[in-house]
Amino acid sequence: MEKMNQALEKMKMLVGMDVEDEEVAPQQESSFAFMDDLNRNCTLSTKQRLYGFAVCLTTGIACTLLSMLVFFNPIKFGITFSFGNLLALGSTAFLIGPKRQVTMMLDPVRIYATAIYIASIIIALFCALYVRNKLLTLLSIMLEFGALIWYSLSYVPFARSMVSKVMMACFDTEF
Numbered sequence: 001m002e003k004m005n006q007a008l009e010k011m012k013m014l015v016g017m018d019v020e021d022e023e024v025a026p027q028q029e030s031s032f033a034f035m036d037d038l039n040r041n042c043t044l045s046t047k048q049r050l051y052g053f054a055v056c057l058t059t060g061i062a063c064t065l066l067s068m069l070v071f072f073n074p075i076k077f078g079i080t081f082s083f084g085n086l087l088a089l090g091s092t093a094f095l096i097g098p099k100r101q102v103t104m105m106l107d108p109v110r111i112y113a114t115a116i117y118i119a120s121i122i123i124a125l126f127c128a129l130y131v132r133n134k135l136l137t138l139l140s141i142m143l144e145f146g147a148l149i150w151y152s153l154s155y156v157p158f159a160r161s162m163v164s165k166v167m168m169a170c171f172d173t174e175f
Contacts, residue, residue: 008046052094060087074137078128082121110154117151120144
């Protein structure tokens with residue numbers, strides 16, 4: 001049992017949680033009153049967090065992969081692909097908590113990437129559910145995929161600047 005506790009503590013440190021995360025932290029004054037309430041009400045054990053993360057991420061990846069089966073029906077593809085992205089995005093909230101997730105998403109380094117990514121998901125769902133135009137849905141899914149890559153790169157140090165420089169070098173058209 002002791003080895004299991006040590007393994008769980010190592011897993012906590014790996015995902016960025018405090019080792020004493022099981023205890024409820026004292027109330028801090030914050031402008032995120034809603035998020036503080038949400039965090040207090042979302043107290044899960046480490047095992048529950050890991051299960052929630054695994055289930056949410058696996059379901060999100062499964063939806064994204066299964067969307068390839070309906071690729072030639074852009075409306076169904078847009079719905080399943082976007083739903084898979086939302087589940088995968090929400091899975092990390094199990095690991096680090098909803099407040100820290102939102103704080104990291106609204107960090108000045110990635111706020112534009114976050115806004116574009118979430119907006120592209122909304123646009124894709126809007127085009128698939130309400131407009132029901134296959135071309136617009138397909139274009140919005142391509143935008144969503146590009147925004148997903150750019151958002152993901154925002155978590156890797158210097159990745160966006162490196163990709164930008166490579167793209168500029170590849171597509172530099174001086175005559």
